[in-house]
Amino acid sequence: MRQLSADVVVIGGGTTGVGVVRDVAMRGYKAILLDRADLAQGTSGRFHGLLHSGGRYVVTDPLSGTECAEENAILGHIQAGAIERTGGLFFTLPGDPDPDWGDKFLAGAATAKVPVEEIEPSRALKLEPRMNPTAERVFRVEDGSVDGWQLAWSAAASAKQYGAQILTYTKATEITTAGGRVTGVRATDAKTGEDVTIDCGFVLNCAGPWAGGVAAMAGCEPVAVVPGRGIMIAADRFTNVVLNLCVKPADGDIIVPCHGVSIIGTTDVKADDPDHLPIPADEVQKMLDAGEKLAPGFRQQRLLHVWTGARPLIKDDRVAASDTRHMSRGMAVVDHSTRDGLKGLLTIGGGKLTTYRLMAEHIVDAMEDQTGDHHPCRTAEEPCPGHEPGRYFALNHRLKEREADRLSDQIICECELMSRTMFTDLLKEQPNATLDDLRRQLRLGMGPCQGGFCSSRAAGLAFEEGAIDIERATGLLRLFLTNRWYGLWPVLNGQQVAQAALDDWILQGLLDIGHLPAQTKEVI
Amino acid sequence: MFEPTSHEANLLARASVDQCVKCTICETQCPVMAVTPLFAGPKFVGPQAERFRHGESVDHTLDYCSSCGTCTLVCPQGVKIAELNSVARAAMKRDHMPPRDRLISRTTLMGQAMRPIAPLANAALRAAPVRVLAEKIAGIHRDAAMPVSSGQPFHAWWAKHQPAPTAGPAGTVIFFHGCAGDYFEVATSIQAVEVLERLGFNVLVPKQGCCGMALQSNGLYDTARAWVRRLVADLEKAPQDLVIVSTAGSCQGMLKHEAREIMGVEDESLQAIGTRTRDICEFLLEKIEAGQLNFGVKRLDVTVTYHAPCQLKGQGMGQPAVELLRLIPGVTVVESGATCCGIAGTYGFKKEKYEIAKAVGQPLFDKVKEVNPKLALCDTETCRWQIRQHTGAQVEHPIYLLHKALGLS
Ligand SMILES: Cc1cc2nc3c(=O)[nH]c(=O)nc-3n(C[C@H](O)[C@H](O)[C@H](O)COP(=O)(O)OP(=O)(O)OC[C@H]3O[C@@H](n4cnc5c(N)ncnc54)[C@H](O)[C@@H]3O)c2cc1C
Ligand code: SF4
Ligand code: SF4
Numbered sequence: 001m002r003q004l005s006a007d008v009v010v011i012g013g014g015t016t017g018v019g020v021v022r023d024v025a026m027r028g029y030k031a032i033l034l035d036r037a038d039l040a041q042g043t044s045g046r047f048h049g050l051l052h053s054g055g056r057y058v059v060t061d062p063l064s065g066t067e068c069a070e071e072n073a074i075l076g077h078i079q080a081g082a083i084e085r086t087g088g089l090f091f092t093l094p095g096d097p098d099p100d101w102g103d104k105f106l107a108g109a110a111t112a113k114v115p116v117e118e119i120e121p122s123r124a125l126k127l128e129p130r131m132n133p134t135a136e137r138v139f140r141v142e143d144g145s146v147d148g149w150q151l152a153w154s155a156a157a158s159a160k161q162y163g164a165q166i167l168t169y170t171k172a173t174e175i176t177t178a179g180g181r182v183t184g185v186r187a188t189d190a191k192t193g194e195d196v197t198i199d200c201g202f203v204l205n206c207a208g209p210w211a212g213g214v215a216a217m218a219g220c221e222p223v224a225v226v227p228g229r230g231i232m233i234a235a236d237r238f239t240n241v242v243l244n245l246c247v248k249p250a251d252g253d254i255i256v257p258c259h260g261v262s263i264i265g266t267t268d269v270k271a272d273d274p275d276h277l278p279i280p281a282d283e284v285q286k287m288l289d290a291g292e293k294l295a296p297g298f299r300q301q302r303l304l305h306v307w308t309g310a311r312p313l314i315k316d317d318r319v320a321a322s323d324t325r326h327m328s329r330g331m332a333v334v335d336h337s338t339r340d341g342l343k344g345l346l347t348i349g350g351g352k353l354t355t356y357r358l359m360a361e362h363i364v365d366a367m368e369d370q371t372g373d374h375h376p377c378r379t380a381e382e383p384c385p386g387h388e389p390g391r392y393f394a395l396n397h398r399l400k401e402r403e404a405d406r407l408s409d410q411i412i413c414e415c416e417l418m419s420r421t422m423f424t425d426l427l428k429e430q431p432n433a434t435l436d437d438l439r440r441q442l443r444l445g446m447g448p449c450q451g452g453f454c455s456s457r458a459a460g461l462a463f464e465e466g467a468i469d470i471e472r473a474t475g476l477l478r479l480f481l482t483n484r485w486y487g488l489w490p491v492l493n494g495q496q497v498a499q500a501a502l503d504d505w506i507l508q509g510l511l512d513i514g515h516l517p518a519q520t521k522e523v524i
Numbered sequence: 525m526f527e528p529t530s531h532e533a534n535l536l537a538r539a540s541v542d543q544c545v546k547c548t549i550c551e552t553q554c555p556v557m558a559v560t561p562l563f564a565g566p567k568f569v570g571p572q573a574e575r576f577r578h579g580e581s582v583d584h585t586l587d588y589c590s591s592c593g594t595c596t597l598v599c600p601q602g603v604k605i606a607e608l609n610s611v612a613r614a615a616m617k618r619d620h621m622p623p624r625d626r627l628i629s630r631t632t633l634m635g636q637a638m639r640p641i642a643p644l645a646n647a648a649l650r651a652a653p654v655r656v657l658a659e660k661i662a663g664i665h666r667d668a669a670m671p672v673s674s675g676q677p678f679h680a681w682w683a684k685h686q687p688a689p690t691a692g693p694a695g696t697v698i699f700f701h702g703c704a705g706d707y708f709e710v711a712t713s714i715q716a717v718e719v720l721e722r723l724g725f726n727v728l729v730p731k732q733g734c735c736g737m738a739l740q741s742n743g744l745y746d747t748a749r750a751w752v753r754r755l756v757a758d759l760e761k762a763p764q765d766l767v768i769v770s771t772a773g774s775c776q777g778m779l780k781h782e783a784r785e786i787m788g789v790e791d792e793s794l795q796a797i798g799t800r801t802r803d804i805c806e807f808l809l810e811k812i813e814a815g816q817l818n819f820g821v822k823r824l825d826v827t828v829t830y831h832a833p834c835q836l837k838g839q840g841m842g843q844p845a846v847e848l849l850r851l852i853p854g855v856t857v858v859e860s861g862a863t864c865c866g867i868a869g870t871y872g873f874k875k876e877k878y879e880i881a882k883a884v885g886q887p888l889f890d891k892v893k894e895v896n897p898k899l900a901l902c903d904t905e906t907c908r909w910q911i912r913q914h915t916g917a918q919v920e921h922p923i924y925l926l927h928k929a930l931g932l933s
Contacts, residue, residue, distance in 0.1 A: 403584070
């Protein structure tokens with residue numbers, strides 16, 4: 001039993017929660033963040049990778065558009081290293097449902113103050129040769145791509161510098177109250193089973209699609225969070241500019257180039273349980289068709305992975321619960337003191353990853369409205385550790401690093417150019433991590449071979465470093481491969497089949513991983 | 525960076541990169557990787573690094589690739605590894621090309637410049653102080669095999685040449701000697717004409733410039749494209765229904781596939797010329813096997829190493845020279861079994877690569893010394909220079925033995 005205390009406990013370590021704990025800590029509060037698993041492995045690790053310019057919302061939700069444009073610029077200042085400045089294109093096609101959408105788009109952008117420039121389709125094709133060549137009107141915007149994991153980890157590092165504690169693999173189980181006030185949080189360490197109690201005066205519920213359940217832990221009337229499930233498919237990177245259909249926001253209308261992949265997405269279907277999100281075959285086909293429309297030939301690209309996430313949309317009574325797309329993307333802060341008569345608890349939902357910092361600012365402002373203390377929010381001014389304003393991520397960074405150190409360091413993950421030292425350094429910091437945890441920060445196994453070569457190397461290396469015993473090595477390897485496979489098989493076709501066959505020969509034929517001793521307990 | 529719509533960008537973006545399954549077969553065969561840790565090898569430099577080459581060129585050691593093409597040949601997935609490397613190199617060098625690479629890429633220029641004072645030029649090229657200077661200023665290794673310029677170029681010999689009485693009954697062919705065959709390897713060109721005439725062919729030799737191979741392998745694509753187009757125009761001036769017979773083992777590869785596959789020259793004339801171009805050994809072997817030639821050869825008791833150059837292997841026609849020479853009674857041809865001699869065009873001339881090129885060729889040099897230290901055979905010019913340099917043997921085009929067996933020398 002561990003006993004801790006803090007001014008504020010933040011539940012949920014997605015980008016929202018991490019942004020919140022940073023803001024709270026920077027305002028001088030003693031803060032603790034809890035996530036039941038690793039940082040940004042929920043929605044914030046299962047999204048599309050788009051750093052919105054705001055273009056997508058200029059017609060349907062101009063306020064969101066303005067916020068995106070502003071936050072886009074701010075993130076370029078505070079977390080440039082997590083962002084690739086790819087630029088984006090919106091284009092109309094012959095036979096689009098609304099022939100006037102282009103004009104509405106331009107007008108909306110002007111109102112929302114989202115920078116847009118109309119360019120000749122021929123010029124657009126030079127910027128991105130894989131754009132559908134039949135495009136009629138093309139608008140250039142400031143879209144980029146963003147790495148949710150780097151965003152979350154660097155915001156967490158900033159929070160730690162301000163004294164915050166980040167407890168991963170610690171699941172909140174109860175929010176204790178007394179006399180209409182929050183008094184603390186009970187939690188369980190998922191790795192050790194140890195109970196953790198934290199005395200605190202305030203809880204900020206940032207549990208994303210799980211926020212309804214977390215609010216209920218305080219005995220509140222259930223907050224209806226409608227998880228809006230979407231799938232995304234990554235092809236080996238073949239585009240370098242974000243491609244958007246210039247239509248009313250719909251399914252499968254964007255391809256985002258992010259790290260070594262180009263990602264098509266997404267869908268939006270009401271889900272019942274954010275822990276069990278299916279990847280239906282018909283949605284996969286729908287995405288592939290959509291890919292053909294954006295970048296003809298998409299189906300011939302090498303498809304590497306598919307995943308699914310759930311938007312944490314707070315139920316809005318004005319629209320039907322089954323139609324989540326047309327809910328306002330605007331964030332919603334639920335104040336449980338007015339709603340349930342419970343002081344010291346706020347729940348946040350909605351929003352976008354692009355606007356995570358602004359969401360945090362809003363909920364912390366709301367907290368201070370309740371407490372009566374007021375401190376200025378400084379999260380927009382100060383760059384996070386390891387980031388310099390304007391020093392953006394570029395695809396060739398790792399190639400440059402390996403060019404410098406490849407004679408003195410081994411390469412463990414060849415597809416993602418991850419070196420041995422990168423792996424062992426992070427393992428030292430997080431000796432209890434799973435291979436997937438390390439993957440999210442290092443991109444281990446995320447390239448074309450999908451772990452076929454690097455996974456066994458990584459497991460062996462972790463064992464060799466003395467970080468894990470043999471049973472855990474086996475367990476981690478199996479878990480990692482199972483997770484890779486889960487995202488691979490629904491899109492397995494074409495060139496990737498040869499890879500899967502080779503991987504299978506290596507992992508089953510040569511290493512006989514299937515017959516390693518069975519696990520005695522679950523690997524976490 | 526290339527224009528996004530250019531052939532180079534297209535080649536790089538092409539599905540070829542995506543075919544790689546990381547099997548590592550290419551790494552087991554790359555001759556450069558086998559001898560130096562400085563080169564990261566075909567899998568890394570090819571399909572892997574290419575996935576990360578967006579923006580400015582950052583992996584300058586890709587230049588250690590010798591462009592021998594072995595990796596492309598062995599890749600079971602059809603990844604055009606060597607071609608990817610060539611294009612990536614061209615991208616890298618676009619802005620900062622060492623002047624040395626420009627100089628040694630211009631085979632004709634070098635040949636022409638050296639010719640009028642050939643003995644002097646040759647002596648100068650071999651003289652130590654000059655070579656030290658060349659190394660310092662131009663980055664050409666002081667010990668690198670340098671071509672020996674002949675006093676009289678082939679075209680001067682040809683201008684005075686009278687067809688042999690045997691020429692004619694087998695038909696007419698066009699002879700393609702390449703620019704090294706004009707200025708440096710003149711004897712080979714003469715032998716080829718005499719062999720063809722003895723076997724009954726009427727030989728035409730249209731004026732012909734350089735194919736641009738060395739420019740291409742040094743990444744100077746724009747000029748190389750212009751040169752290969754000009755060569756095609758030269759060759760087109762001769763009657764267009766005739767076979768073009770070649771002793772220029774690597775230049776013929778440029779015409780057959782490299783100009784299109786590496787530099788994207790999509791040109792009907794080039795394609796027609798490429799289709800008509802035949803390696804001299806392949807051409808003769810086919811005719812002899814079809815019983816169309818009067819093949820009267822005398823016995824030659826000789827055992828000799830034959831090395832098939834990388835560039836010839838890439839043309840996908842097997843090793844016709846071996847089969848052709850084995851038709852000569854008494855001749856024992858020992859295949860070198862070596863991947864590469866190391867020179868790879870102009871690679872081994874460069875000071876930072878000289879030792880690597882030597883190490884790459886070492887198994888071959890050992891073989892030559894073991895089998896017959898006096899004579900070895902190889903179809904391409906620069907490879908012959910390299911083998912000569914490191915073994916001291918006389919190294920000739922395979923046609924040399926046939927010339928002897930036919931009693932012409
Ligand atoms: C398909 C899809 C595509 C998207 N694409 C984009 C895009 O391209 N650009 C963009 O800007 N936005 C995008 N979004 C939106 C964006 O991803 C989300 O708005 C954002 O990631 C939400 O972050 P979050 O922190 O609120 O939720 P999450 O990331 O889900 O975090 C919630 C966290 O709470 C933790 N948790 C749950 N229960 C407990 C508990 N009991 N105790 C402790 N911790 C708990 C979970 O483990 C999880 O880590 C997309 C969303 C979806 C679904
Ligand atoms: S041989 Fe081909 S498939 Fe195998 S690693 Fe090399 S490039 Fe990839
Ligand atoms: S072309 Fe030759 S040297 Fe270059 S990577 Fe391929 S095998 Fe190696």
